[in-house]
Amino acid sequence: MAGQVVVMRAKYRISVKDPGVPGVLKLDDDKFVFIPHDPTSSAKLQVGFRTVKGHKFTKEGTNKQALLNITQDPEIKGGGFIFEFEKFSDRDVCRDFVGKALAKYIDVNKAAAEGSVAKLNTEQLSTTEIDRRINLLREDSELQKLHQQFVIGGILTEAEFWATRKKLLDGDNNRMVRQHVGFKSAMISDIRPQADGWTNKVTFNLTPEIIHQIFAEKPAVHQAFLNYVPSKMSEKDFWTKYCRAEYLHSTKNSVAAAAEAAEDEELAVFLKQDDILAREARQKIRKVDPTLDMEADQGDDYTHMPDHGIPRDGNKEISDSQYDQYKRNLLQDLNRHAAVVLQGRGIDDVDLADPRSVAEALASSKKIELATEAQYTNSNQAELVRISKITEIKDLQAPRELPLAPLSIKDPRDYFYSQQANVLKHLGETTRGMKPVKCHLRTQEAYSCMMKSISYIKDVGINDPTIKPELALKVLNGLTHNISSTKYHLRNNPQESFLNSLPTLMKEELLNHWTSIQELLKHFWSSYPITTSSLHTKVIRLKDAMTRIYPRLQEIKESAQSDLRHQVSLLVQPMLQALDAAFAHYDADLQKRSAKTAAGPNGCT
């Protein structure tokens, strides 16, 4: 791409709301230049990619503008440079160019920082990957600080830094997975015909979405569409006919519907009950467990009783068996709709705008379904097994073995002792003082001794005075002294952090060291056992970085004011210990390796 130049017409906008200055955007390897059409305009730009941090762009959409935002270091300029393009395709060309240019700069930065070692690790990153990383860094200032400190500082490579944060990067990826959109849960019957007041016309609105739903919910219509269109009638005629049938239904006049159906064979298809649905229902009933007493259930179902079925659209008619097939039942419609919504959309990649292709796709998906169904029912043996499984009586079966190993929690005493040492130590008492009093007691004696005490107090009454004034004063003084001496070290609320009482500078420094030590240690321990030379150099780098932090921690500890020193050292101590452990491990490993390499040739000879 060296020497390539992209020139594109664009508008430069200072902010997103700004109408923009029309001009020409010129991109080349290391900079972009914007020259406004109006030579007097001050919106001239010449910016090197060196200072650019990243770029953002709007998603493609019909009503959106094609924007490209090239962002810079926040210290240099607030938002960045926003360009509006005439077309998305123009924008994409520029976007890709900027992405490539930026990728090169990031690579260059990396190489400069890490020297020769990095070249081994330099991976070809896609622009989206880089974007994602930049976004993450921008959102999380702490992460950015770490990145600055270690990656720019040359202690970790870019790849190493991100390797431990794969989750963060993946998180973005997952969000991009498109969710399948199912059918709307609103029933199509809700789409009412619209009649305007003055003509005799009734208008139905059919969108591709609705057509798809009609096909899914009414197999008969679907079948009819496949049969008639376009051989027998045009698509428009078909839908007109369908709407007519719908209209007849909505007028709730089953007698009229029957009359119309008698005249027009095609219309009848829409008006009669759906044969395909009925067949499917029968098939389903056949699959029901034979031990289930369907007749009993039918008796419970009052919708089969006369005058209890709620006809569609809420009207009730005196039932007339002759016209029964032209009536629709609300419950049936509801059930069918629910089933279709739950089934979801069988087809995804078909253009909804063309009803013909939708119908065909649906038909083929249904065929597959039927095929698998048939396979299932044909295997008679499987059916029998299924039935026997359902009919088996649980109580008489041998217990099925659980695939779990039972948990055997041991004596709770173990948990206690592991805790107790800690608690007592910090109460300033050694476990030695905890040794039980050596004595041998008889139960009866003990109880009678207690009884004696109780009857004594009953006879003598409560001590008078309860407590001697001198003693009370002594106790009070003791308590007050105790409280005032601990007041300095402690806060009102024991849960409150000690950190808040530190000066902000020290607090920040401590937290900063803590996060960086965590980061370093994480990388340090994860590089063991050392198998490759790159791991070896990494460990050396990490160790050097940690040795640099170590004296700084010591400084903090010593610089703390006397009343805080104890608490600060308590905070710093674990960090020092963790570092010490790492150093010890490093030294031990080094020794082991050197011993091995020394012994190696000898052993061979």
Add this chain to the structure above:
Amino acid sequence: MASAPSKLCTDDVSLLVVLLDTNPYFWSTSNDSSVSLSNFLSHVLSFLNSILFLNQLNQVVVIATGYNSCGYIYDSSLSSSSSITKSSGNGRVPAFCSELLENLEEFLTKDEKMSIEESIDGIGSSLLSGSLSMALCYIQRIFRSGPLHPQPRILCLHGSPDGPEQYVAVMNTIFSAQRSMVPIDSCVIGAQHSAFLQQASYITGGVYLKPQQLDGLFQYLITVFATDLHSRNFLQLPKPAGVDFRASCFCHKNTIDMGYICSVCLSIFCKHHKKCSTCGSFFGQAQSQAASMSDQKRKGLET
């Protein structure tokens, strides 16, 4: 008095549940060393009396933490309002005290009958988990009595050493107290600190105290434990010096910074074990194989 309608309860009305340690072995050894039961009871009864006088809606419940069983021995809402001020028959103690003492005697007789061993070594431990559960049950009932109820808290007057076998049960009660925002105050009258109560008070935000001079117990109780929860916000009460949250390993009881944790029961170990000593799950197969593999690899490279 507590029969007064609960709608009068304000934020300074307390329900104090006192857990009395009635481990006979503890009290028969403590006679000579620290404080006798009769002295202790005298302090505690005076303290309970003061609580009841602090606010006429205050309620006191006393639960005995026995060696074999636990039991409610006094509930101020059940006794008549005049029993506090009136003296009982012989005039030595207020009527409510004699009621409490009689119940205590009754409880002890029952508790004695339940004991199996003729004699035991050492002091043994009383059933802290049981009495804590009873206290929490009582408090739950109060919580459900209506939107306005006295502010409950638990005070453990405990002397016996901790019973390790109760660890899980006690921790469970502590956490359920924490969940229902009931502070557990503890006053340790025994010779040693109690790890249970230390944790209970820390976790539930109560006060842990081990009085140095047990003959001045009443003063400690009235200074530290008498104030209602609302007033506590304005007082400086004794506080434990922070808690060390580092864990100790199950194998050597050492405090450790880094260790191995059983993925099944979360037991902590300072070294890698093949089998968890707590729950018995096996682990480490995959890791040890990988380690030996890399070892072999390394050897292969070197030769």
